Amino acid sequence: MSTSTCVSSSAASAASSAPKRGALIVFEGLDRSGKSTQAAKLVDVLNESGRKASLQRFPDRSTVIGGLCDAYLQQATQLDDRCIHLLFSANRFEAVASILERINRGETVVVDRYSFSGIAYSVFKGLDWDWCCAPEVGLPKPDSVYFLTVSDQVRLTQTIQNSSDMRYLSKLSYSHILCRIFFSTPCPVRPP
Amino acid sequence: MRAAFETMRDDTPLGKSWETINADDTVTEVASQIMAKTEALLTKVADSKLETFVVGDFKLQRSP
Numbered sequence: 001m002s003t004s005t006c007v008s009s010s011a012a013s014a015a016s017s018a019p020k021r022g023a024l025i026v027f028e029g030l031d032r033s034g035k036s037t038q039a040a041k042l043v044d045v046l047n048e049s050g051r052k053a054s055l056q057r058f059p060d061r062s063t064v065i066g067g068l069c070d071a072y073l074q075q076a077t078q079l080d081d082r083c084i085h086l087l088f089s090a091n092r093f094e095a096v097a098s099i100l101e102r103i104n105r106g107e108t109v110v111v112d113r114y115s116f117s118g119i120a121y122s123v124f125k126g127l128d129w130d131w132c133c134a135p136e137v138g139l140p141k142p143d144s145v146y147f148l149t150v151s152d153q154v155r156l157t158q159t160i161q162n163s164s165d166m167r168y169l170s171k172l173s174y175s176h177i178l179c180r181i182f183f184s185t186p187c188p189v190r191p192p
Numbered sequence: 193m194r195a196a197f198e199t200m201r202d203d204t205p206l207g208k209s210w211e212t213i214n215a216d217d218t219v220t221e222v223a224s225q226i227m228a229k230t231e232a233l234l235t236k237v238a239d240s241k242l243e244t245f246v247v248g249d250f251k252l253q254r255s256p
Contacts, residue, residue, distance in 0.1 A: 020238035025230065034215045034222065041223045042230060051234070103242060108234065119250065133250035141243040144233050146226055148215040 022108035024140055028116045029148035038148065039112040052107040056099060058092055058114060065091045085122040089135035099140055115139060
């Protein structure tokens with residue numbers, strides 16, 4: 001047996017004893033499409049079936065950068081569109097070490113919003129597509145992206161049922177523009 | 193209708209990675225659809241390498 005064969009055999013043996021990696025699954029979609037509900041549900045079902053899984057939400061508001069993103073979303077601070085785009089991207093990079101550590105020990109990480117939302121929202125605000133994509137290079141690439149779509153009729157019904165959420169009514173029309181960005185084509189449903 | 197990001201990883205051993213799911217059905221129905229897709233995914237990813245985004249991953253088919 002050659003030395004290289006021995007090395008290959010021991011490497012194969014070590015590889016077979018190493019834990020299988022988990023998956024990186026991302027949920028994307030427009031507001032009120034059920035991303036958070038389905039992401040949390042998937043984590044629960046996987047854990048109940050004995051497969052480790054955890055949820056990662058973006059923005060992760062628990063970090064310093066996440067706090068800045070949160071202040072922007074709460075309209076407590078004003079930031080340049082490019083600046084906030086980079087902060088959202090940096091917030092994802094902050095979580096990379098944790099995501100990789102979980103995946104490498106066999107845990108599936110389910111992500112609620114990722115790079116795609118970040119790009120779509122910034123392009124919606126008028127920023128250049130390529131410029132928005134560039135900061136995402138180097139982030140872990142998801143094994144699968146579940147893009148949830150929901151009809152306006154269903155979204156409107158949900159909004160009316162929850163009167164405290166009337167702010168979402170105004171978002172229905174802008175979601176059509178976001179829809180066009182996500183699909184890079186005219187939205188099939190007319191704005192209300 | 194193809195999503196702007198839908199071409200991502202079409203040609204990898206894991207196959208198509210972008211799944212568009214109609215969420216108009218009940219939460220339970222959508223969840224079971226997602227679980228079925230996830231079951232299939234988990235068997236495939238275990239022996240594969242997690243990649244990172246590279247320049248060109250977000251290339252658009254057409255301009256939005």
